Amino acid sequence: MKKTAEVIIIGGGISGCTIAYNLSKENVDTVLVEKGSLASGATGRSGSMIWNIWGTDPDKELAKLGLSSTRKFAELEEELGYDIEYTPSDYLTIVTPEEEEHYRKAMAITQKNLGLHIEYLKPDEIKKIAPYIDVDNNPVVGAYHLCNHRINAGANPFYTVEALITNAKRAGAKIYTDTEVTDIEVENGKIEGILTTKGKIKTHTVINAAGAWSSDVAKMAGIKIPTMPYRDEAFVTEPLMHLPYLAERGDIWWRQEKNGQIIAGEETHIIRKPEYNAAASLGPLQRPIHTIQQYIPQLGNVNILRHWGGFEDVTPDKLPIVGEVDELKGLILACGCDGFGFSFSQAHGKLITDLIVRQEKSKVMEYFNLRRFARKYREYTGRWYDWP
Numbered sequence: 001m002k003k004t005a006e007v008i009i010i011g012g013g014i015s016g017c018t019i020a021y022n023l024s025k026e027n028v029d030t031v032l033v034e035k036g037s038l039a040s041g042a043t044g045r046s047g048s049m050i051w052n053i054w055g056t057d058p059d060k061e062l063a064k065l066g067l068s069s070t071r072k073f074a075e076l077e078e079e080l081g082y083d084i085e086y087t088p089s090d091y092l093t094i095v096t097p098e099e100e101e102h103y104r105k106a107m108a109i110t111q112k113n114l115g116l117h118i119e120y121l122k123p124d125e126i127k128k129i130a131p132y133i134d135v136d137n138n139p140v141v142g143a144y145h146l147c148n149h150r151i152n153a154g155a156n157p158f159y160t161v162e163a164l165i166t167n168a169k170r171a172g173a174k175i176y177t178d179t180e181v182t183d184i185e186v187e188n189g190k191i192e193g194i195l196t197t198k199g200k201i202k203t204h205t206v207i208n209a210a211g212a213w214s215s216d217v218a219k220m221a222g223i224k225i226p227t228m229p230y231r232d233e234a235f236v237t238e239p240l241m242h243l244p245y246l247a248e249r250g251d252i253w254w255r256q257e258k259n260g261q262i263i264a265g266e267e268t269h270i271i272r273k274p275e276y277n278a279a280a281s282l283g284p285l286q287r288p289i290h291t292i293q294q295y296i297p298q299l300g301n302v303n304i305l306r307h308w309g310g311f312e313d314v315t316p317d318k319l320p321i322v323g324e325v326d327e328l329k330g331l332i333l334a335c336g337c338d339g340f341g342f343s344f345s346q347a348h349g350k351l352i353t354d355l356i357v358r359q360e361k362s363k364v365m366e367y368f369n370l371r372r373f374a375r376k377y378r379e380y381t382g383r384w385y386d387w388p
């Protein structure tokens, strides 16, 4: 094991691996330490949709972050020289009468923030482009349609991580898997190194990309950060015919992989307590399955091949935490990504590399800094969803 490094990244998920690739490409002496295998955290359990926040909470800075990440993903296969099963898809969000007003507002703001044209389709127009979506027997008043923008896509998370790390290693990065970071040494308000189960490495810069464990890692350096692990679940079907559009609906998500399999799930953590429990249960499968069958009846008898659980690191405002920690020089955060960490990873890689290599603190990164949270959040021990 190396004895010193300019930068140490803790966590070998999509965030840590992307940052390792970007830093090593810039000749930064980089070490990545992962307690299990690469992608063994949320990354390998993700739906790996590369999506932009639209139709939900269109926030200007978040939209910028999402868009820059999506654009980078579109170039990644060529840049890394790897097939990561990148699959761009057009986007169709079905709207029911009670959601119409909300979505119209969201669409207007998102169009403005992303500078994209989003089309509103009437039920008859939906039938023309996606006749397999049953708009006659569902309360559908229309749909938002976004095509040819390449802002939504998917990729295989294992191949993506492997491609990034192969390239990072080629550029000189050292990767230690099955190696847990047990402590971070701090002296006189400055990071001096890390202790691991395989030895000590000296450094003045540590990047916390430990996903749902990020608050435990920050605590090693005496810093409290408001991230909590919330469980989420997903499943994958047998390969199906290619469907140009899947009818997006609310908090249920799905995408079709390159080989035709549908990977789907529902955001369930709102009903759960934070815990490191990745067990899969049948309950959360019911609603996405029912919704898929309801909107695409011909998928009624599809076989589910695999079902799994994982956890996401969730912050009080459900936005990521990126950048420096004011109270401790040398600690940099790249965590708190909720259900969007795969999507945002390429933007994080660039922001953090610009910070370390060029001392650039972009406006977007400063917007997501830890300092936005008041102490009450950083001290809180309950559930974010019970927050008074």
Ligand SMILES: Cc1cc2nc3c(=O)[nH]c(=O)nc-3n(C[C@H](O)[C@H](O)[C@H](O)COP(=O)(O)OP(=O)(O)OC[C@H]3O[C@@H](n4cnc5c(N)ncnc54)[C@H](O)[C@@H]3O)c2cc1C
Pocket (backbone or CB within 6 Å): 010, 011, 012, 013, 014, 015, 016, 033, 034, 035, 036, 037, 038, 039, 040, 041, 042, 043, 044, 045, 046, 047, 048, 049, 050, 051, 179, 180, 181, 182, 209, 210, 211, 212, 213, 217, 231, 232, 233, 234, 265, 308, 309, 310, 311, 312, 313, 334, 335, 337, 338, 339, 340, 341, 342, 343, 344
């Ligand atoms: C079911 C499910 C579906 C999802 N779907 C999507 C989706 O479609 N699109 C999307 O954008 N996002 C999705 N997400 C969220 C996404 O998976 C995460 O936001 C993202 O993978 C986080 O990546 P990460 O690198 O920050 O964390 P992780 O992948 O969790 O990596 C953190 C790593 O740190 C390691 N680690 C922790 N502590 C230590 C330590 N002390 N020492 C060494 N190593 C340590 C862990 O072992 C882990 O491998 C989904 C998540 C789940 C659970």
